[in-house]
Amino acid sequence: MLDIFNIQTEAQFQQKCLETFRYQYSNVEVYRKFVDYLNIDPDTIQEMEKIPFLPIEMFKNHQILDKTAKTDLYFQSSGTTKMNLSKHWIADEKLYQESIFESFGQFIGKPEDYIFLGLLPSYLEKQNSSLIYMVDFLMRKSGKPENGYFLYNHAELLALLNKLSSENKKVILFGVSFALLDFLDFFQSEDAKTFQLSSDLTIIETGGMKGRKEEMTKDELLKILQKGFGTDRIYSEYSMTELLSQAYSLGENIYQSPKWMRILVRNTEDPFSYVEDGRTGAINIIDLANIHSCSFIATQDLGKILPDSEISRASRNESVFLEKKFQVLGRIDHSDIRGCSLLVS
Numbered sequence: 001m002l003d004i005f006n007i008q009t010e011a012q013f014q015q016k017c018l019e020t021f022r023y024q025y026s027n028v029e030v031y032r033k034f035v036d037y038l039n040i041d042p043d044t045i046q047e048m049e050k051i052p053f054l055p056i057e058m059f060k061n062h063q064i065l066d067k068t069a070k071t072d073l074y075f076q077s078s079g080t081t082k083m084n085l086s087k088h089w090i091a092d093e094k095l096y097q098e099s100i101f102e103s104f105g106q107f108i109g110k111p112e113d114y115i116f117l118g119l120l121p122s123y124l125e126k127q128n129s130s131l132i133y134m135v136d137f138l139m140r141k142s143g144k145p146e147n148g149y150f151l152y153n154h155a156e157l158l159a160l161l162n163k164l165s166s167e168n169k170k171v172i173l174f175g176v177s178f179a180l181l182d183f184l185d186f187f188q189s190e191d192a193k194t195f196q197l198s199s200d201l202t203i204i205e206t207g208g209m210k211g212r213k214e215e216m217t218k219d220e221l222l223k224i225l226q227k228g229f230g231t232d233r234i235y236s237e238y239s240m241t242e243l244l245s246q247a248y249s250l251g252e253n254i255y256q257s258p259k260w261m262r263i264l265v266r267n268t269e270d271p272f273s274y275v276e277d278g279r280t281g282a283i284n285i286i287d288l289a290n291i292h293s294c295s296f297i298a299t300q301d302l303g304k305i306l307p308d309s310e311i312s313r314a315s316r317n318e319s320v321f322l323e324k325k326f327q328v329l330g331r332i333d334h335s336d337i338r339g340c341s342l343l344v345s
Contacts, residue, residue: 004260004288005102010322013259016288017048020295030054030062031294049264049274053284053298059086059242066091066292075130077241088130088242091292096244099289100134101141103258107248108172108202108235111141115164117157118149119175119183120206130241131206135174151179154186161201170200174237176208177221184228204235204248218253218328238328242297244289247326254306255326260288263326265305271298278307282332302329 007013024031025042035042035052045051058064061084065071069091077086090096104111116139126132139147146164150157164171175183180203203225216224218236225234236249247257257263265281267273275281283301290297306325 004291005098007259007288008321010320013262013321014048016260017051017286017295018045020288020291021045021051023291024066024294024296027066027068028064028294029067030058030064034058048262048286051296053266053271053296054294055298056086056240056242056300059088060084063087063089064293065089069292074128075133075241076128078129086241088293090244095289095291096130096133097137099245099258099260100137103246103248103261104138106258107250107256108204111138112143114138114142114170114172114202115144115146116142117147117160117171117173119151119157119173119179120149121151130239130243134239134246154183157183158187165201168200170202172202172204174204174206177205178208180205180225181221184225188228201229201231202233202235203229203231204237206237217330222251222253240299242290242293243285243287245287253327255328256323257326259321262286263303263305263324265303265326266298268302268332275304276307277305280304280329283326283328300332302332303327304329 004016007016022042025035026032031054034054038052040052054064059077069089071089071091073090073093075088075090101111116135118135118139120126120132120135121129146160146169148160150160161171161173173180205221205225222234222236226232232251234251236253236255237246238249238255239246243261245258245261247255247261247263249255255263262285264284264286265275265277265279266284267275268282271282280302281304283299283303285297285299287295287297289295303326306327
């Protein structure tokens with residue numbers, strides 16, 4: 001079978017999707033029952049767009065796992081104690097690590113070139129968080145002694161950023177949205193006017209505002225962070241508990257996914273049809289790293305594919321790859337509050 005990290009053409013991606021669909025239909029019981037419930041004959045599926053996408057809510061009540069796999073490792077979504085939280089069982093930890101490494105390398109660079117700081121709880125506090133696992137893995141790959149977590153230690157973080165700035169060190173600050181805003185409030189106060197922002201500081205916000213601060217659009221958030229930190233280098237990372245891959249935005253709320261991950265936008269009124277590029281709908285995600293759970297997930301996020309990000313459909317079977325750019329625009333009305341903002345509840 002083709003290595004997902006070596007996909008080079010659209011034909012290879014399409015082939016891998018169909019191979020993965022058939023494998024998961026045969027080996028993931030919950031997914032097979034879902035497809036059967038829809039009265040879909042898997043042998044009739046010959047195109048990626050025809051593959052059924054499993055509602056993400058299924059991770060809350062079912063163990064979605066390859067029958068050939070045995071594992072004790074799982075990631076759990078953030079939420080309150082009253083919520084029924086999603087669990088994603090991880091059969092191949094090294095596959096997740098490779099996905100993190102390859103995606104970060106494609107969009108950001110080599111982890112060993114950066115110091116990683118987190119406005120996040122530490123790994124010891126949140127061992128079942130896929131986000132914390134990702135940041136912790138990047139810290140270990142970096143190997144820098146300055147790496148660390150500073151969720152509420154604003155003064156300590158500010159002092160370290162000042163020191164690293166004076167040493168011209170390249171720094172990435174990961175943070176959930178509300179924590180970045182809290183830190184902005186702190187260093188813009190009277191007691192923190194000595195802050196000197198390094199030209200080598202990159203901010204990567206990971207979402208998360210629900211229930212913590214007044215809701216705002218992603219564009220509004222990015223403008224506040226850009227002005228407050230005095231830099232346009234405000235990036236975003238998009239993933240979730242139920243995935244093993246990450247998309248990145250290097251500005252303007254425009255995301256790209258690695259070549260083993262794909263965004264499709266479905267009609268909110270008809271889950272089996274897709275909207276045209278440029279129109280808003282609900283996000284479906286193909287994550288081929290999810291080989292041992294489900295690679296085809298219907299989320300409750302709203303988004304759109306940018307119309308100029310896809311080459312003509314006539315080129316699908318040629319030696320090209322469809323580079324789709326997309327935006328994440330919020331949540332479907334009445335969907336559950338979930339995400340990074342609840343990590344610190």
